Amino acid sequence: MFLGVPVFWVDLSSARVAAAMRSEVFAESVLDERATLVTGGGTGLGKAAARELAACGAHVVIAGRREEVLAAAVEAIGPRASYVVGDVREPADAERIVRACLDRHGRLDVLVNNAGG
Numbered sequence: 802m803f804l805g806v807p808v809f810w811v812d813l814s815s816a817r818v819a820a821a822m823r824s825e826v827f828a829e830s831v832l833d834e835r836a837t838l839v840t841g842g843g844t845g846l847g848k849a850a851a852r853e854l855a856a857c858g859a860h861v862v863i864a865g866r867r868e869e870v871l872a873a874a875v876e877a878i879g880p881r882a883s884y885v886v887g888d889v890r891e892p893a894d895a896e897r898i899v900r901a902c903l904d905r906h907g908r909l910d911v912l913v914n915n916a917g918g
Contacts, residue, residue, distance in 0.1 A: 824856040833858035836906035838899065840889050841916035843870035848878070850913050855881040859911065862902045864889065889916045 823829055837854045841847035842863025851861045851874065861882045865871050871884035885901040887894035902909050 824853060826853070827857050829856060829858060831857045832911070835859045835910040836862070836902055836908045837911040837913065838862045838864065838902045838909055839913040839915055840864045840898070842884070842913075843867060843874045847913070847915040848874050850915060851882060852878050854911070854913075855879055860906050862898075862905065864898045865916065889914075 824831075832854060835854075835858070837851075837859045839847050839851040839854070839861060840863075842851045842861070843865040847863065847865075851863050855861045855878050859881065861878065862885060863871055863874055863878075863882060864885045864887055866886065866888050868884075868886045871886060875882045875884050883905060885898045887898045889895045889898065899909060
């Protein structure tokens, strides 16, 4: 009891955590083993897109300019996600970002070019 209100501890089992990663829109295996790249994937719509792609079974590489933001996003998205720091406005960085996805997954099936300026 806390201030006269019953307090309950709820253990989030791995099954419930996995359920939280399910897509509310698509079949969870619709993108199984697809390699995806989301630019601007650390925040906002890019992060939401990356989360949805992972929930649908894709391997997701997110890219952006701020490593700490990307690392936090990958932590939130889960084990199907990784990140690459870079600025897609710079040709050498853009090439390196795509190369990282190819090196990690052997292919690139989906590109979500969400990065803003």
